Amino acid sequence: EVQLLESGGGLVQPGGSLRLSCEASGFAFRSYAMSWVRQAPGKGLEWVSAISSSSGTTYHADSVKGRFTISRDNSQNTLYLQMNGLRADDTAVYYCAKSLWFGDLPDASDIWGQGTMVTVSS
Amino acid sequence: DIQMTQSPSSLSASVGDRVTISCRTSQDISIYLAWYQQRPGKTPNLLIYAASTLQSGVPSRFNGSGSGTEFTLTISSLQPEDVATYYCQKYDSAPWTFGQGTKVTVK
Numbered sequence: 001e002v003q004l005l006e007s008g009g010g011l012v013q014p015g016g017s018l019r020l021s022c023e024a025s026g027f028a029f030r031s032y033a034m035s036w037v038r039q040a041p042g043k044g045l046e047w048v049s050a051i052s053s054s055s056g057t058t059y060h061a062d063s064v065k066g067r068f069t070i071s072r073d074n075s076q077n078t079l080y081l082q083m084n085g086l087r088a089d090d091t092a093v094y095y096c097a098k099s100l101w102f103g104d105l106p107d108a109s110d111i112w113g114q115g116t117m118v119t120v121s122s
Numbered sequence: 123d124i125q126m127t128q129s130p131s132s133l134s135a136s137v138g139d140r141v142t143i144s145c146r147t148s149q150d151i152s153i154y155l156a157w158y159q160q161r162p163g164k165t166p167n168l169l170i171y172a173a174s175t176l177q178s179g180v181p182s183r184f185n186g187s188g189s190g191t192e193f194t195l196t197i198s199s200l201q202p203e204d205v206a207t208y209y210c211q212k213y214d215s216a217p218w219t220f221g222q223g224t225k226v227t228v229k
Contacts, residue, residue, distance in 0.1 A: 035218065037166075044223040045158070045166060045209050050216070059216040062123075100171055107213045108156035108171040115165065 009116030022096030030074035038092035128221030145210035154214035
């Protein structure tokens with residue numbers, strides 16, 4: 001079964017850091033681009049970051065550029081999101097998502113994890 | 123960046139009604155558009171990719187159309203289980219922006 005399992009969320013103070021992980025199983029992780037998408041409470045979906053299958057290229061939304069870093073370890077089938085300088089408006093459920101087609105570039109997402117909640121508050 | 127405009131923001135229709143949701147982009151994205159369904163309390167589910175290709179396992183009452191800057195998601199006969207928020211997403215290039223969402227309820 002194709003599965004994504006996020007972890008690492010929690011409560012953090014403004015200015016703090018967290019590292020989210022997404023463990024993939026059931027598919028050739030190294031062959032697919034991956035993304036992080038977040039959803040603030042009661043709000044819509046917001047694309048955050050994406051990474052090519054080879055890790056050669058990363059992409060970040062302007063709202064997180066310079067603070068968040070996406071990475072992956074293809075030997076461990078794991079996707080990461082390092083989040084620094086966290087702000088209250090980063091509070092959200094963070095989903096990792098698999099690209100539909102194998103290849104280097106991100107595209108539509110056909111598999112989503114259950115999400116991990118990040119709360120930024122003092 | 124390309125702007126996404128999804129409309130309406132919400133709608134209420136009767137079971138069996140035809141429902142149409144619009145998504146417009148500020149620049150031509152060819153057919154690089156996907157539609158997702160998010161039921162209350164659930165994770166997003168891919169319905170349509172490449173503007174009009176039905177994802178495996180999605181009921182045939184869902185239909186996507188359009189290209190360039192104007193796209194439409196149609197539910198041909200609304201069912202109770204279609205109560206959800208629907209999102210479009212562009213994936214021609216970064217950023218992979220989502221529309222604002224359309225909340226669909228049943229009268």
